Amino acid sequence: MENTTPTYDSAVKSETLQRDPVKTVILASMIGTAIEFFDFYAYGTAAATYFPNVFFPSLTPTIAMILSLLTFGVAFVARPLGSLLFGHFGDKLGRKRALVVSLLLMGVSTVIIGLLPGYKTLGISAILLLCLARFIQGIGLGGEWSGAVLVATENAPKGKRALYGAFPELGAPIGFFLSNGLFFLLESFLTPAQMNTFGWGIPFLASAVLVIVGLWVRRKMQETPLFRLAQQQNNVQKAPLVEVFRKNWRQVIQGTLTMGVAYTFFFLLSTWSLSYATTSLGFNNKEWLLLLMAAIIVFALMIVYSSVLADKFGRKKVLITGTISIITFAFVFPFFFQGQHNLLGSLFFLFVGFFTMGIVYGPIGALLPELFPTSTRYSGAGIAYNMSAIVGAAFAPTIASFLVDEWGIHAVGIYLAVMATISLIALITTKETKSVDYTK
Secondary structure, three states: OOOOOOOHHHHHHHHHOOOOOHHHHHHHHHHHHHHHHHHHHHHHHHHHHOHHHHHOOOOOHHHHHHHHHHHHOHHHHHHHHHHHHHHHHHHHOOHHHHHHHHHHHHHHHHHHHHHOOOHHHHOHHHHHHHHHHHHHHHHHHHOHHHHHHHHHHOOOOOOOHHHHHHHHHOHHHHHHHHHHHHHHHHHHHOOHHHHHHOHHHHHHHHHHHHHHHHHHHHHHOOOOHHHHHHHHOOOOOOOHHHHHHHHOHHHHHHHHHHHHHHHHHHHHHHHHHHHHHHHHOOOOHHHHHHHHHHHHHHHHHHHHHHHHHHHHHOHHHHHHHHHHHHHHHHHHHHHOOOOOOOHHHHHHHHHHHHHHHHHHHOOHHHHHHHOOOHHHHHHHHHHHHHHHHHHHOOOHHHHHHHHHHHHOHHHHHHHHHHHHHHHHHHHHOOOOOOOOOOOO
């Protein structure tokens, strides 16, 4: 007769894999990325519209805009450092502790940005302080996404890892909507002079409220079940970073290049398009922010739908389909996205763009952590994600502004197509991860 008595290992595994309630998982994983993207959009909007006047008032408009957008890239340069730091402690001490500290660091630096005086008050010191605060913000951001997706996916039931991985991904449209909505309200009630004087800093100060809520939610959650299992099995690495670069360097490169186009595309759709539309297409800030907020709803819906498809058909099929769609879009959109106050062309650019963006962004929350074992998952996924930020996003708005100025809008399409082709090659060389044993 077959012995049905549970073994010690299975009993331990069953006990250790007790999960947080779904509501707690959703809130704990989503709140941090919502704050992350709220802060980034607030900075991107301010850099595209107000920072040229606040921090670079003595330069020509084009040079001031390019330098302003360059400060936007400072945080992306710092993010890999944050992923190394928080990945190390997240794999060694636990996901929860690393997430709480990263959120606190991110929140404090964002508030400091909102309190900074401009160039007319401090001169060059104002620019240096802005870059320093932005760099510290980037370090905090470097530990956020990877920890959030691990909270989600390491609590996911069988067959729903991509769907659960979409929870932190939804922080992107939520943060985007809140940030742009706040700027829209401020610009409705404040004069341009007031926005340049103090209004631009209000969204950075307002993020403190979200940070407090995020810290409260994360203090209530427990450590992820898979990390607790690794602790019981004595499978926690003392030097996870060494292990990642020794055993999983190929996965780091594949993850970085796969994610690269998503970052490029997103910041072309958001930060660069705001700058381009208000300087070259005849739209004002409020008009474009309203269009962006409408289009971001399509983005949110596609994140969820593409993640459901990724659970059903596999990550690679969905991501390859989305990446090929981006290549097609890159060659088509320049024919529509030009002319003064061209509403139909702008709607095509934003709505079709964010629809396509959602296809490639949703399944990433499952794919990147699935490339790495539990013992180095925080480090590996974080390094790949944040290195892709440098490759794809750090200077994307600046590059696009330069390309338009030198060769026109079609050059931006070629730039996007090249980035998408690189990601497509990386995807083709990556193994399907849908069925990997996530407990190992």
